[in-house]
Amino acid sequence: MKFNNIQSCHLGPEISPEQFIPEHFFLFLLKGSMVAYDGYRHYNMKPGDYCLARKNHLVRYTKYKENGDFEKVIIAFDEPFLKKFLERHSYQAEPTDNEDSFLFINEDKLIKNYIQYLEPYYNGTEQLDSHFVDIKREELLMILLKNNPDLKDILFNFNVPHKIDLELFMNQNYKFNISLERFAFMTGRSVSTFKREFNAIFNTTPGKWLLHKRLQEAYFLLDKEHKKPNEIYLDLGFEDLSHFSFVFKKEFGISPSEVWRLKT
Incomplete structure (x- = not known):
């Protein structure tokens, strides 16, 4: 569990601050709003929205505070973690033509309950034991795949970018x-x-x-x-x-x- 100057809850490896997403990550916006641009389209996020940000995409963020606050939950799904997940669970990625940089997740009671469980950690009142970080990441991943099975085609595609124009x-x-x-x-x-x-x-x-x-x-x-x-x-x-x-x-x-x- 890590915290930065903008109050947040962060599980998993740090996400690069540059305009390149090196690993998939789940984003839940608690306070404030955000507009992201990937060179093709804009993605607008408001409090209560959650989405999956996709690896190997270029994105520029503009953050807007709410009464001086900007709070978020970020949970990274890095490749080593995903490969270990596949050793315990059977999922097979298939080709997809979806090129969106952000995949918004349908409203889900299980996700809301999961975020509520994390509240003491992003409020700073408790510290999550490092031994449980991957357990909580795996729990969220299973919820997301139940909510949207097609996410497997994004998350478990480990191919490097192919040669393009x-x-x-x-x-x-x-x-x-x-x-x-x-x-x-x-x-x-x-x-x-x-x-x-x-x-x-x-x-x-x-x-x-x-x-x-x-x-x-x-x-x-x-x-x-x-x-x-x-x-x-x-x-x-x-x-x-x-x-x-x-x-x-x-x-x-x-x-x-x-x-x-x-x-x-």
């Missing part, structure tokens, strides 16, 4: 702030193959292309959409405003704030 993928996902290794993995390539094929398509390196593409989009948003610099830099994959301003001015000879002021 690199040009299309990059043009759809260049705004996500993930590593080159993640981009390569998600397009079904080794890093060396990714770099080689990327150069053949775009005639430049991935790093240079990503920076130029993000800056071009930034200029458009400032100039045509009249967005403020502090409204766009995070969504374009830049980690801080000062770095964004520096590389923008180096590219265009004018600062982002100056472009915005010219249009206001």
Whole structure:
């Protein structure tokens, strides 16, 4: 059981803070709301909603506090845990064409009772013994599979991403702030193959292309959409405003704030 600055209950391995979901996880929203975007669609979550977030997907989150609070329950279903689960339970994954990054779960009394059981732990009044963490994760997994048997086709598919159209993928996902290794993995390539094929398509390196593409989009948003610099830099994959301003001015000879002021 782990806690962070935003009050929560977390069972299982830590989830990466980057915009890439490395393992499936169950999410139950207690307080506040959240909007997630995976490059294709938005997912809106409000208190009381629960869903399964899928591994190997790119997602950007926007969290909104409720009276200063944002509380959630996260239970990770990592691959080693799922494989151990299959040693005790017989499930066979089948191909699925569902590509949603978040799978919302139908309302279920058993899930509600499960969340109520965890209340002392996410309130911080009790600490769950580490020996019982996997037992509680297995209990939830069995409830979810009873609620929606088709989840087996998602959870127990251990295949790595297959080779996909690199040009299309990059043009759809260049705004996500993930590593080159993640981009390569998600397009079904080794890093060396990714770099080689990327150069053949775009005639430049991935790093240079990503920076130029993000800056071009930034200029458009400032100039045509009249967005403020502090409204766009995070969504374009830049980690801080000062770095964004520096590389923008180096590219265009004018600062982002100056472009915005010219249009206001």
